[in-house]
Amino acid sequence: MTDDSLDLPAQKLVFFGTITASLSHELKNVLATINEFSGLLDDLTRGAAAGRSLSPERLQSVCGKIQKQIRRGEVIIQRLNRFSHSVDEPGRQVDIKVVLGEICDLCHRFADLKQVALERQFPQESVLVPLDSFAFQYAVYLGIDLALQAGAEARVVTVSFATTGSACDVVIASADPMDPTLAARWSTLQQVMQHMGGEAGADGDRIVLALH
Amino acid sequence: MRVLLVDDEPELVFTMAERLELRGYEVDAVTGGEAALEKIRSVIYDVAVVDLKMPGMSGAVLLETVRQENPRLPIILLTGHGATSETEETLEDLEGKACAYVFKPVNIDELIGIMESCAKD
Numbered sequence: 001m002t003d004d005s006l007d008l009p010a011q012k013l014v015f016f017g018t019i020t021a022s023l024s025h026e027l028k029n030v031l032a033t034i035n036e037f038s039g040l041l042d043d044l045t046r047g048a049a050a051g052r053s054l055s056p057e058r059l060q061s062v063c064g065k066i067q068k069q070i071r072r073g074e075v076i077i078q079r080l081n082r083f084s085h086s087v088d089e090p091g092r093q094v095d096i097k098v099v100l101g102e103i104c105d106l107c108h109r110f111a112d113l114k115q116v117a118l119e120r121q122f123p124q125e126s127v128l129v130p131l132d133s134f135a136f137q138y139a140v141y142l143g144i145d146l147a148l149q150a151g152a153e154a155r156v157v158t159v160s161f162a163t164t165g166s167a168c169d170v171v172i173a174s175a176d177p178m179d180p181t182l183a184a185r186w187s188t189l190q191q192v193m194q195h196m197g198g199e200a201g202a203d204g205d206r207i208v209l210a211l212h
Numbered sequence: 213m214r215v216l217l218v219d220d221e222p223e224l225v226f227t228m229a230e231r232l233e234l235r236g237y238e239v240d241a242v243t244g245g246e247a248a249l250e251k252i253r254s255v256i257y258d259v260a261v262v263d264l265k266m267p268g269m270s271g272a273v274l275l276e277t278v279r280q281e282n283p284r285l286p287i288i289l290l291t292g293h294g295a296t297s298e299t300e301e302t303l304e305d306l307e308g309k310a311c312a313y314v315f316k317p318v319n320i321d322e323l324i325g326i327m328e329s330c331a332k333d
Binding site for chain 1: 221223224227228230231234265266267268292316317318320
């Protein structure tokens with residue numbers, strides 16, 4: 001959770017920390033699971049040495065599960081790597097669909113913890129725009145966070161975007177109206193969007209991030 | 213000894229359960245706080261090992277609820293975090309309510325030592 005009392009550069013650093021802490025937590029779970037599988041293999045082989053039966057299928061099953069966790073860990077590390085590089089070259093041409101997909105991936109754990117399904121409705125085609133990817137991801141994260149704070153649990157938050165010429169609107173929609181008490185969070189979101197030459201607005205249960 | 217394991221990582225919690233069963237423990241494993249509460253209300257456990265951060269009912273909320281309903285059940289908290297300010301604050305809040313804290317990845321023999329000690333107290 002970001003501290004809204006800080007200035008923008010400091011808030012961006014807190015955002016960086018929030019995302020990397022979340023990814024490190026996910027990685028810890030991967031390692032903890034591999035640790036259990038490894039321990040189980042050790043238990044099973046010790047049992048076999050002591051005369052208990054052990055089928056090759058059982059060993060293969062555990063090895064397969066370890067490989068699955070390794071692939072899961074690779075995905076998390078790739079996300080971490082892409083996120084770390086999002087601070088490189090602000091203003092370069094990026095595919096907004098890809099960057100939006102990446103921040104949705106990074107936010108899925110926050111949604112999961114609140115038992116909210118984070119869905120995306122993106123157009124088929126790629127949309128290349130010059131963008132400060134890191135600031136854009138921060139703005140979308142703040143929008144998603146505001147939507148997650150709204151209303152009861154067990155809901156759906158949908159992220160979509162539409163382009164008109166060189167303008168792009170990202171819409172974060174929830175079934176519940178946004179919480180008006182989160183004024184500081186709104187103020188930060190507006191600050192980040194202004195920094196990118198855009199603006200943030202609320203329309204009932206929708207947050208609209210407009211990039212010009 | 214009858215043990216309840218609670219963690220939202222299914223492969224972790226079921227594998228840990230299997231390893232404890234191989235060592236002679238009777239284990240139930242569930243993947244959420246709500247399911248854990250149901251189990252605790254219907255089964256007598258000697259100790260529960262509960263993940264701190266879970267979707268829905270977190271380990272902290274489960275601990276608070278169980279302390280009111282079943283003050284004698286020893287609860288060991290599992291956390292994926294090292295020493296962070298957030299974890300420290302949560303653990304300080306829960307001081308006196310949890311029997312012990314264990315950090316992931318778990319060393320099964322250390323966990324067993326802690327479980328045995330908590331169940332005795």
